[in-house]
Structure formats: C-alpha cells, structure tokens
Amino acid sequence: MSEVDNAALQTQAESLLQNLKEKNFQLRGPERMAIPSQPMPAQDPQVRRHNISEVALGYTPAQAMVEANRCLQCKNQPCVEGCPVRLPIRDFISHIAVGEFAEAIALIKESSLLPAVCGRVCPQETQCQVHCTLGKALKDINKSVAIGRLERFAADWERAQGAAKLPECQPDTGKKVAVIGSGPAGLAVAADCRRAGHSVTVFEAFHKFGGVMLYGIPEFRLPKAIVEAEVETLRQMGVELIPNFLVGRTRSLQALLEQDGYDAAFIGIGAGLPNFMGIEGENLVGVFSANEYLTRANLLKAYQRGVAATPIVEAKRVAVLGGGNVAMDAARTALRLGAEEVHLIYRRSEKEMPARAEEVSHAKEEGVQFHLLRNAKRILGNEQGFVTALECLCYELGEPDASGRRSPVAVPGSEYILPVDAVIVAIGNSSNPLIQQTTKGLQFNRRGNLVCTEDGRTSLEKVFAGGDIVLGAATVILAMGQGRRAAAAINEMLAE
Amino acid sequence: MALLLPLLCSPEAFCRHNHSAGPHPVAGPENSAENMTIKPYTILYKEQLSASVFLMRIQAPHIAAERRPGQFILLSINHEYGERIPLTIADADTAEGSITIIFQAVGFTTKQLAQLPVGAELAVLLGPLGRPTHIEKLGHVVCVGGGVGIAPLHPIAKAFKQAGNRLTCILGARSRELIILEKQFTALADELIICTDDGSAGRKALVTEPLQELCQSAQKPDQVVAIGPPVMMKFCVETVRPFDVPIVVSLNTIMVDGTGMCGGCRVTVGGETKFVCVDGPEFDGLKVDFDGMIRRLQAYRSQERRMDEGHECKLSKLEQR
Numbered sequence: 001m002s003e004v005d006n007a008a009l010q011t012q013a014e015s016l017l018q019n020l021k022e023k024n025f026q027l028r029g030p031e032r033m034a035i036p037s038q039p040m041p042a043q044d045p046q047v048r049r050h051n052i053s054e055v056a057l058g059y060t061p062a063q064a065m066v067e068a069n070r071c072l073q074c075k076n077q078p079c080v081e082g083c084p085v086r087l088p089i090r091d092f093i094s095h096i097a098v099g100e101f102a103e104a105i106a107l108i109k110e111s112s113l114l115p116a117v118c119g120r121v122c123p124q125e126t127q128c129q130v131h132c133t134l135g136k137a138l139k140d141i142n143k144s145v146a147i148g149r150l151e152r153f154a155a156d157w158e159r160a161q162g163a164a165k166l167p168e169c170q171p172d173t174g175k176k177v178a179v180i181g182s183g184p185a186g187l188a189v190a191a192d193c194r195r196a197g198h199s200v201t202v203f204e205a206f207h208k209f210g211g212v213m214l215y216g217i218p219e220f221r222l223p224k225a226i227v228e229a230e231v232e233t234l235r236q237m238g239v240e241l242i243p244n245f246l247v248g249r250t251r252s253l254q255a256l257l258e259q260d261g262y263d264a265a266f267i268g269i270g271a272g273l274p275n276f277m278g279i280e281g282e283n284l285v286g287v288f289s290a291n292e293y294l295t296r297a298n299l300l301k302a303y304q305r306g307v308a309a310t311p312i313v314e315a316k317r318v319a320v321l322g323g324g325n326v327a328m329d330a331a332r333t334a335l336r337l338g339a340e341e342v343h344l345i346y347r348r349s350e351k352e353m354p355a356r357a358e359e360v361s362h363a364k365e366e367g368v369q370f371h372l373l374r375n376a377k378r379i380l381g382n383e384q385g386f387v388t389a390l391e392c393l394c395y396e397l398g399e400p401d402a403s404g405r406r407s408p409v410a411v412p413g414s415e416y417i418l419p420v421d422a423v424i425v426a427i428g429n430s431s432n433p434l435i436q437q438t439t440k441g442l443q444f445n446r447r448g449n450l451v452c453t454e455d456g457r458t459s460l461e462k463v464f465a466g467g468d469i470v471l472g473a474a475t476v477i478l479a480m481g482q483g484r485r486a487a488a489a490i491n492e493m494l495a496e
Numbered sequence: 497m498a499l500l501l502p503l504l505c506s507p508e509a510f511c512r513h514n515h516s517a518g519p520h521p522v523a524g525p526e527n528s529a530e531n532m533t534i535k536p537y538t539i540l541y542k543e544q545l546s547a548s549v550f551l552m553r554i555q556a557p558h559i560a561a562e563r564r565p566g567q568f569i570l571l572s573i574n575h576e577y578g579e580r581i582p583l584t585i586a587d588a589d590t591a592e593g594s595i596t597i598i599f600q601a602v603g604f605t606t607k608q609l610a611q612l613p614v615g616a617e618l619a620v621l622l623g624p625l626g627r628p629t630h631i632e633k634l635g636h637v638v639c640v641g642g643g644v645g646i647a648p649l650h651p652i653a654k655a656f657k658q659a660g661n662r663l664t665c666i667l668g669a670r671s672r673e674l675i676i677l678e679k680q681f682t683a684l685a686d687e688l689i690i691c692t693d694d695g696s697a698g699r700k701a702l703v704t705e706p707l708q709e710l711c712q713s714a715q716k717p718d719q720v721v722a723i724g725p726p727v728m729m730k731f732c733v734e735t736v737r738p739f740d741v742p743i744v745v746s747l748n749t750i751m752v753d754g755t756g757m758c759g760g761c762r763v764t765v766g767g768e769t770k771f772v773c774v775d776g777p778e779f780d781g782l783k784v785d786f787d788g789m790i791r792r793l794q795a796y797r798s799q800e801r802r803m804d805e806g807h808e809c810k811l812s813k814l815e816q817r
C-alpha cells in the first residue's frame with residue numbers, strides 16, 4: 001500500500017469518524033455492520049522489500065475509533081473464548097470506540113503483559129477473530145473486527161505517551177524465583193511473580209532479553225524497541241535480568257534451588273533445536289536453519305553490512321523450505337538482504353500452510369515465489385562445497401491424515417532443478433537437549449518436550465515450565481498464557 | 497634441545513598470585529581490594545605468546561567454578577554489533593574467579609580482541625559450553641596438540657594425568673615461536689615430543705610421525721586426544737586408524753549461539769548430523785567427516801577478508817586525519 005493510499009485511508013476514516021461523533025457514537029447494530037472495515041496502513045511492498053522497517057504502520061486514532069465502532073458489543077463475547085489469555089476484548093474495544101485510549105490499555109494490561117507484541121504477532125484469525133459475530137454475519141472472517149490491530153493501537157498509543165505506568169508490586173515476600181529464558185513465557189512469569197512481591201531473577205543465554213521476539217521475529221514484523229520497552233518495564237519493577245547465563249552449564253538448576261536460595265524455578269527455554277530435512281547436501285555451505293539465518297540477521301544485526309561484525313550469506317537466489325511463519329520471516333528477510341529471487345518450497349497446498357494468512361499475503365506482495373506441493377529432494381553443490389541448486393519433487397494432495405490435513409503424495413519422476421545459492425530450512429524445531437542432559441529428575445516425553453501439569457508443574461519439586469519447551473513450537477500468546485498459569489501456581493505455592 | 501627453548505608462556509600467566517609480575521600487570525597490591533568488585537568479563541591479564549597468539553585471563557567467576565576440561569566459551573566484544581565466536585578454555589582460577597583463553601588473532605573478532613587492553617570488558621562471555629571430556633584411567637594416553645590447539649589440550653592432558661594415566665604429549669607448530677605452553681607440558685607429561693615444520697625446535701616433522709611410531713611401539717596408546725587445525729586432526733585420525741587406537745578430536749566450528757539453537761556448527765559424525773555445541777565439541781575422530789567440516793569452515797572466508805580490508809581501510813583513514 002503506498003503512502004497515497006495510506007493518506008486516503010486516513011481521510012476516509014476521518015469522515016466516518018465525523019459521522020460517528022454526530023451520532024454521539026450511538027449506533028444500532030445494522031449501522032455498525034455497515035461501517036467499512038479499516039485496512040491496516042502499510043509500507044508499499046516494492047519499497048519495504050528493501051528495508052527492515054515495520055511493514056504494518058498501525059492505525060491512526062481516527063482509524064482505530066472507526067474500527068472499534070464496528071464491534072457489536074455482543075453479550076456472550078465469543079471472541080474472548082478464542083483468546084488464550086481471555087483478554088476483555090469487547091470492553092477494551094468499547095473504550096477505544098469513544099476515544100478512551102488510556103482506559104482501553106489499562107484494561108488490556110490486566111490480562112496481557114505484552115499487548116504491543118501480541119497485537120502484532122498473534123494469529124488472531126484463528127483465535128479471537130474467528131469467533132467474531134460481525135465476521136460471521138458478514139460471512140467473511142477478514143471482515144471480523146480487527147481485534148489485533150486495535151490491541152496494538154492501544155499499546156502503541158500508550159508507549160507514544162511516554163513512560164508507561166508501572167504495574168504495582170506487593171511488598172517484598174523474601175521469596176526468590178528463578179526464571180530461565182527471557183522469551184514470552186519467561187517474561188510473563190517474571191512480571192506476575194514480581195507483582196506478587198517475590199524477588200525475581202531472569203537468566204538468559206543470549207546477551208539480550210526477549211527470546212524469540214528478539215532473535216526470531218524480524219524487525220519488520222516486530223520492532224525490537226517494543227520488546228526492549230517491555231523488558232525495561234520489568235527492570236523498573238525490580239526484576240533482575242542476567243544475560244549470558246546458560247542454566248545447566250553456567251550453573252545447574254539444582255544449584256540454583258539448593259545452594260543459591262531460589263524457592264522456585266520456571267523453565268521457559270523454548271524449542272531451540274532446529275530440525276533439518278535429512279536429505280543429501282544438507283551440510284553444504286549455504287544451507288542454514290531458519291534459526292541461524294534469522295539470528296544472524298535480527299539479533300546480531302547482520303543486515304547492517306559493514307557495521308555488524310557477524311557475516312551473513314550474500315545470496316542472490318534463495319530457497320526457503322517450509323510453510324510456517326518462520327519460513328515467511330526467513331523468505332522476507334532474504335529479500336531485504338538483497339536476494340533477487342526467493343523461492344518458498346512447501347509440501348502441501350496454500351490452504352494447509354501453518355503461516356498466518358497476513359504473512360503469506362505480505363510475502364507474496366513483496367515478491368516471494370511460492371512453489372506449492374513441492375518438496376526438496378536433495379541439495380546440489382560445487383567442488384568447493386557451496387550450494388548451487390535444489391532438486392525438487394512435485395507432490396499432489398492425497399487423503400486427509402490424522403491431523404485432518406490432506407497429506408501430500410510424491411509424483412514419481414517429477415523432479416526438477418532449481419538453481420539457488422542458499423537454502424534456508426524452516427521446518428520446525430525440536431526441544432533443546434541441554435536441560436535434559438544437565439538436570440536429573442525432569443520428565444520429558446518422546447519428542448523431548450517437558451512433561452508438566454496444566455498449571456506448569458514439572459516432575460521436580462519447585463520446578464515449573466511453560467512455552468515451547470512444553471508445547472513444541474507454538475505462539476507468543478500461548479507461551480505467555482502458560483507462563484501466567486505457571487506464575488499463578490508459583491505464587492500460590494510460595495504463599496503457603 | 498627442547499628444554500633450551502625460551503619460555504613463551506610464563507607460568508605466572510596461569511596463576512593470579514604472581515600476575516603483577518607479568519608483562520601487563522592488572523592491579524598492584526594497593527588496590528587489590530578492588531578485585532572483589534571487578535566487573536565480569538574484565539580482561540585481568542594479557543600476554544602475547546607469539547606474533548599472532550595471545551593469552552588472556554578474564555574475570556568470569558561462574559565459568560571458572562563450573563568449567564571442566566574440554567569445554568569452551570563464546571564471546572563477543574561489541575554488545576550491539578559484535579560477532580559471537582567460540583574459544584576453548586585453556587585454564588581457570590577459581591580463587592580469582594577467572595578463566596584463561598589462548599587464541600590466534602586470525603579472524604575479524606580475534607584480531608580486535610587482541611587489541612583490547614587489560615581492564616577492558618568483553619561484551620559477551622557465555623559458558624562453559626559443550627560436554628566435558630570423558631576422563632578415566634585407560635593406561636597410556638597420548639595428547640597431540642597443534643598450534644593454538646595446544647592451549648585447550650592442556651587441561652585435558654592434566655586431567656588424564658591426574659586420573660593416573662601414563663601421559664605422552666606431542667606438540668606441533670610451524671616453527672619454534674608458535675609452540676606454546678611448553679613449560680607446562682614439560683612439567684606434566686611423562687614424555688614430551690616437540691615437532692616443528694621447519695625444525696627450529698624439536699624434531700623436524702609433522703605430529704603424525706611420532707604418533708605413528710608410538711602406535712607401532714610396545715607402548716601403543718590406549719587413547720589418543722588430538723586438538724589442532726582440522727587438517728592436523730584429520731591426519732592424526734588416519735595415522736591411528738590402521739592400529740585400532742581410539743582417538744578423540746575436539747572440533748572448533750562456526751557458531752552463533754553455542755547452545756544448540758542455530759545448527760551452524762553441525763558436522764557429520766558416523767553418517768549422522770551432530771551439533772558441535774551440544775553434542776560435542778569432542779567426537780570419536782574415526783567417525784568425523786573432516787572434509788565436510790573443513791568445507792563448512794570456509795563459509796564466510798570471502799566476507800571476512802572484506803571486513804578485514806574495510807576495517808584496515810577505516811583505521812588508515814583515521815590515521816591520515
């Protein structure tokens with residue numbers, strides 16, 4: 001969307017808002033349903049594919065108010081049912097609808113600790129927005145109330161006002177909580193346990209805090225300044241944040257509990273071991289896990305060539321294997337790093353893609369070429385061991401499998417060669433074996449995920465867990481939700 | 497002849513009690529109380545061991561307390577824009593709370609690291625990483641070290657010796673000035689064999705020559721440990737293979753996080769993909785695909801060269817001003 005379009009959107013919103021004000025925001029249902037849904041202003045695809053700035057620019061106050069007035073304020077609030085943290089969606093939207101932005105964000109923050117993040121990266125179309133009465137009435141999920149965009153608006157509005165209000169903390173209890181990992185699950189635990197008055201220390205293996213929100217999700221989808229602001233809030237609340245500390249190696253979990261006086265520990269270390277395809281040529285130079293590629297680009301800022309010391313492949317033709325959000329992030333990052341062609345290879349059809357629809361369409365707009373019902377068969381290289389091409393195999397959809405998705409079946413003899421100079425493998429992660437290697441008594445399932453109860457209790461006393469190490473690869477909001485449940489259980493245990 | 501060599505790494509470098517006598521004293525006795533509050537990652541001591549090899553002792557109490565032979569650290573010298581590189585731990589002093597690293601200034605980051613003075617702080621220091629060496633009493637253990645690989649070999653050799661093994665050490669380098677820690681190995685080993693390519697110290701031979709002789713001798717090794725340049729390790733493996741002697745190698749590959757997250761360090765071992773950071777760094781040498789590993793180490797060679805040129809270029813501009 002060009003700047004001209006963005007200006008037109010704003011003009012249209014202002015005129016709609018004028019009408020709403022004239023009616024004193026008192027509208028009947030059909031009138032609300034008639035308000036056009038407000039598109040998200042965005043950078044022009046041809047411009048943004050060459051920069052790392054955020055793609056979606058966010059609603060203006062007028063656009064947010066107009067969009068909020070589309071909400072039918074349902075009595076039964078079906079949207080809330082779809083939210084992993086049960087955000088009071090209807091009620092915060094009712095505040096935005098009349099311009100009470102401070103009230104809106106205050107309400108959101110009672111349930112969500114990271115609204116600026118979740119507003120951006122939550123899969124609303126499969127959570128809250130899929131249940132929206134308006135979307136159902138208009139027979140188009142894309143016409144549901146844009147809950148995520150409104151959540152983001154409220155959080156961004158608050159940040160723009162200057163210092164956000166610090167959550168209040170109970171008087172010190174003298175109890176100590178160790179939080180291992182500073183991703184969404186860990187940050188949620190840190191905030192909730194600190195609010196209960198406990199002393200909280202967050203241990204992070206990287207040199208910066210935020211976990212996947214920092215190393216994984218690119219700047220153009222989630223600006224790092226937002227994550228840093230959330231971390232800074234925790235610091236101001238009195239949470240101690242220790243970087244470059246790998247629990248299990250720098251200090252064992254047992255030592256933290258038995259010698260260092262921690263009364264509880266939360267493991268939120270993510271699913272950090274990249275899967276590879278297991279095909280020929282996968283260890284050639286120029287084949288990367290998406291984790292490596294994105295970490296180099298995001299956390300280590302390799303996109304700032306000549307400034308960052310971390311090198312990153314300078315590929316002109318890139319293949320990305322996978323169809324999830326991480327695959328989209330890697331493909332779009334490759335464009336921004338100067339690739340002329342980016343080919344996304346996915347085994348099933350677009351309908352089965354686990355990536356958010358918005359990310360898929362953003363990737364397409366920017367010029368990522370989709371090869372659907374295709375899979376990598378082997379990777380070819382030259383004598384020096386550098387990647388030169390990908391051999392792909394065509395597939396067609398067969399019968400639905402156990403997950404309900406139609407499983408792809410290879411078409412014999414359909415191989416073709418795609419010349420590329422880099423291959424990024426984005427087919428998911430397994431759980432990191434480190435904590436398992438170094439902690440006795442923790443129970444893991446066959447896939448290497450930590451086994452724990454609904455409220456995050458593991459097989460070890462005083463040890464809780466949540467996020468991707470329990471769920472397998474999931475989302476920011478699910479990790480945060482698990483973190484909050486575990487924090488509640490920790491606070492309950494420490495109150496005894 | 498070997499014993500007449502100059503002492504290229506002073507024993508003081510390994511011991512805090514004498515460190516003020518070293519070439520770069522960090523703190524005199526008058527401000528030793530400040531040692532209590534030295535910031536983590538501070539460079540406490542620095543010594544140039546040869547034209548391109550440096551030794552540093554760095555404040556890192558947690559790592560010093562936990563590290564075991566065979567483990568490594570990951571460091572970076574710039575918080576925002578630094579590159580994270582793995583380096584092996586040569587020694588640690590738990591009383592001082594420091595670790596010793598020995599590195600060759602060959603890459604972009606190691607060259608800059610070598611420029612840092614005593615008192616400077618590293619931006620990132622993570623460790624100890626990797627699985628420690630499996631130490632047990634096996635009989636005759638032969639430790640082979642090449643170039644800066646001699647540094648990480650030292651704690652491993654020491655541990656094998658302490659476990660009651662007969663210890664033979666073979667140290668190799670291009671020339672006499674690149675043989676490090678000779679004094680320490682002389683004190684440690686039951687037998688020490690020094691090899692140089694140019695014959696300027698010890699035997700004029702590759703380390704594989706005495707290794708082969710040992711394998712053929714009555715004192716056939718029960719275990720070989722080889723640490724050094726990939727090519728050296730590869731040929732050590734090929735040397736012992738016909739003799740059915742077990743050999744452990746320690747791999748130093750490209751890493752980003754050092755915790756298993758990126759897979760950049762992966763190597764093929766026995767036909768399987770392994771991550772050096774969490775599965776290693778030590779592997780059964782007989783199973784390692786060295787050629788594949790050597791190729792992967794070339795990944796950023798051309799970019800690194802350009803970074804170097806760019807870097808020197810900027811410096812020379814500054815000098816002109």
